[in-house]
Amino acid sequence: MKINIYYGGRGLIDDPTLYVINKMQKVLEEELYVKVERFMLYELKNSITTLPQTLKDADGIILATTVEWYGIGGYLMQFLDACWLYADKEKLSKIYMAPVVMSTTYGEREGKLNLSAAWEILGGRPCSGLCGYIADTAALEMNDDYTALIEKKAETIYRTIDKKMASLPASNQAVKQRVSVSQNTDLTPQESERLSQYASDDIYVQKQKEDIQELANMFRGMMSNEPTSTERYIRLFRENFSPVEGFKGAYKFVIGGKPIGMRIADTLTITEEPAGRFDVEVSLSEDTMNDITAGHMTFQRAFMSGNMKTKGEFGMFRTLDELFTFMK
Numbered sequence: 001m002k003i004n005i006y007y008g009g010r011g012l013i014d015d016p017t018l019y020v021i022n023k024m025q026k027v028l029e030e031e032l033y034v035k036v037e038r039f040m041l042y043e044l045k046n047s048i049t050t051l052p053q054t055l056k057d058a059d060g061i062i063l064a065t066t067v068e069w070y071g072i073g074g075y076l077m078q079f080l081d082a083c084w085l086y087a088d089k090e091k092l093s094k095i096y097m098a099p100v101v102m103s104t105t106y107g108e109r110e111g112k113l114n115l116s117a118a119w120e121i122l123g124g125r126p127c128s129g130l131c132g133y134i135a136d137t138a139a140l141e142m143n144d145d146y147t148a149l150i151e152k153k154a155e156t157i158y159r160t161i162d163k164k165m166a167s168l169p170a171s172n173q174a175v176k177q178r179v180s181v182s183q184n185t186d187l188t189p190q191e192s193e194r195l196s197q198y199a200s201d202d203i204y205v206q207k208q209k210e211d212i213q214e215l216a217n218m219f220r221g222m223m224s225n226e227p228t229s230t231e232r233y234i235r236l237f238r239e240n241f242s243p244v245e246g247f248k249g250a251y252k253f254v255i256g257g258k259p260i261g262m263r264i265a266d267t268l269t270i271t272e273e274p275a276g277r278f279d280v281e282v283s284l285s286e287d288t289m290n291d292i293t294a295g296h297m298t299f300q301r302a303f304m305s306g307n308m309k310t311k312g313e314f315g316m317f318r319t320l321d322e323l324f325t326f327m328k
Helices: 016-031 045-055 074-086 108-122 137-142 144-162 171-178 189-200 202-222 229-239 286-293 299-304 314-318
Strands: 002-007 035-040 060-067 096-103 130-133 248-255 258-265 267-271 280-284 308-312
Touching: 002 016, 002 045, 002 144, 016 035, 016 060, 016 096, 016 137, 016 144, 016 299, 035 045, 045 074, 060 074, 060 108, 060 144, 074 108, 096 108, 096 144, 108 130, 130 144, 229 248, 229 258, 229 267, 229 286, 280 314, 286 299, 299 308, 299 314, 308 314
Parallel strands: 002 035, 002 060, 060 096, 096 130, 248 280
Antiparallel strands: 248 258, 258 267, 280 308
């Protein structure tokens, strides 16, 4: 089974929705052995029209967002618009969707209902979701009852999708069949065909990404006199290292695809070509690492918000914020 999570919030550190989907993903992957793929729409805002193609191999999805002032926000609406225009409606009709809407203001119930109604009009199958008003994310994280409720909801979503539970017909379906049709755009037929072709062509999109990466590498070579990002991170690690008495450990960082290895035994040794065994392996983007080195985020916060992946000794991972004092 595969479940896709589409997050439509802004990616703020204290976003309660991020905590909820992190918990759900952990239960689905580690306890129920479900393959989960997450799409952060604010990071993919320039390619949202291509995302309906990611529905093809999904058995179910979770649409997650945060109501910050009114409604479910623009990124998730763009994704639903793209599904209406470009998604394979036959495949979409077999996909279950669970809405997850947290609110820091009024409107979480309306947001959840809007997502369910939108998915029904698209022809999909909505299932039981989750909504709540969370004024302080810390209160959510510290409440065991809330955590148990989130984990239970993840299990319910799994059972609904696994058993392909039926539901009674909804009036949204009747309205869709009678009056709801896709409207023509103002584009010429040639432009519309080209847009649809490019938006749904995974090979074309991948080629564009490769071309952009090639250009980036070329310009990086032309600026060889400037220190590389890896060299800058190594310098920052050394400048902000605070040894912990008696601590020994080995870490491997992969920052934007570039590895850095470090071994700590009172002193700090760093290399750009890590080899051997590491107690902790961390993977994150350069943007996230820049936020950490600027003191805007800790390693722990980056992991909890889903912006960092890690494996190995979790206790040693938590020591990172003691070893490197980037906080200003």
